[in-house]
Amino acid sequence: MMENVEVIALAVIGLAALISSAWVLRARSLVDRAVGLDVTVAVLVNGLAVFAALSDDDVFLELILLTVVLSFLGTVAVSRFIQRRGE
Amino acid sequence: MSILDVVSAFLFLVGAAFTLISAIGLHRMPDTFRRLHVATKPATFSIACTFVAAAIQLGDRAEASILVVALVLQFITAPVAAHLLGYSVEGESPTPRSDVSEGEPDQSGNDPTTPSS
Numbered sequence: 009m010m011e012n013v014e015v016i017a018l019a020v021i022g023l024a025a026l027i028s029s030a031w032v033l034r035a036r037s038l039v040d041r042a043v044g045l046d047v048t049v050a051v052l053v054n055g056l057a058v059f060a061a062l063s064d065d066d067v068f069l070e071l072i073l074l075t076v077v078l079s080f081l082g083t084v085a086v087s088r089f090i091q092r093r094g095e
Numbered sequence: 096m097s098i099l100d101v102v103s104a105f106l107f108l109v110g111a112a113f114t115l116i117s118a119i120g121l122h123r124m125p126d127t128f129r130r131l132h133v134a135t136k137p138a139t140f141s142i143a144c145t146f147v148a149a150a151i152q153l154g155d156r157a158e159a160s161i162l163v164v165a166l167v168l169q170f171i172t173a174p175v176a177a178h179l180l181g182y183s184v185e186g187e188s189p190t191p192r193s194d195v196s197e198g199e200p201d202q203s204g205n206d207p208t209t210p211s212s
Contacts, residue, residue: 009096010152013104017145020111024118031121039127039184043134046176047117050138053169054114057145057162058107061152069161076165080172083180090183 014062021055042086049079103151110144113137127184135177142169 028051032044053075060068120133146166150159 010100010104013107017107017111021114024111024115027115027118028121031118034122037127039180040130042180043127043130044121046180047121047134047138050134050142051114051118053165054110054141054145057142057149058111061103061107061149064153066158069158069165073161073165073168076168076172080168080176083176087176087179087183 011062014058017058018055018062021051021058025051025055038086038090042083042090045086046079046083049075049082053079099151103148106144106148106151110141110148113141113144117141128181131177131181135173139169139173142166 025048028044028047032041032048035041035044053072056068056072056075060072114137117133117137120137121130124130124133143166146162150162153159153162
């Protein structure tokens with residue numbers, strides 16, 4: 009029962025990952041692309057959490073922590089780059 | 096199947112649904128600022144639901160505490176990242192809202208939608 013629910017949730021999250029990756033490819037400006045990458049990383053973190061519960065493995069939890077921190081640092085770096093591009 | 100299993104199954108499904116909503120919202124929103132809204136609020140809510148469900152399902156204090164730390168980190172960093180991205184929008188939104196386009200000037204006296212760079 010629990011496994012079925014987790015697999016269904018993983019399937020929905022995989023569909024969301026496809027849709028947000030399509031947005032990253034389709035976006036017309038750099039800010040839109042950064043927003044799309046932000047959503048894609050959020051989708052990835054969701055999938056990792058569901059997979060951690062499904063596989064009952066510790067490794068995915070540290071992976072989640074690292075992904076959250078790296079996504080924040082990446083977004084900050086991209087936004088500083090966009091703001092200073094014209095200088 | 097205990098009541099905790101029911102709660103965590105419900106939270107898994109709600110989190111997955113909100114993840115899908117935030118991915119679809121990227122394509123549906125007409126404007127970069129509304130896309131930023133969709134990138135922070137539903138995404139953070141879905142992460143909260145999924146993490147709580149995973150913490151219930153893992154059922155170990157050491158593992159649940161890592162999830163709590165990651166959740167607090169996400170709640171702190173998501174608005175900051177969206178705020179920084181909002182500052183770097185250079186007047187490229189196709190449908191500017193007349194009530195916010197005048198805007199409060201930021202502390203350096205610049206219009207926030209057009210950074211002087």
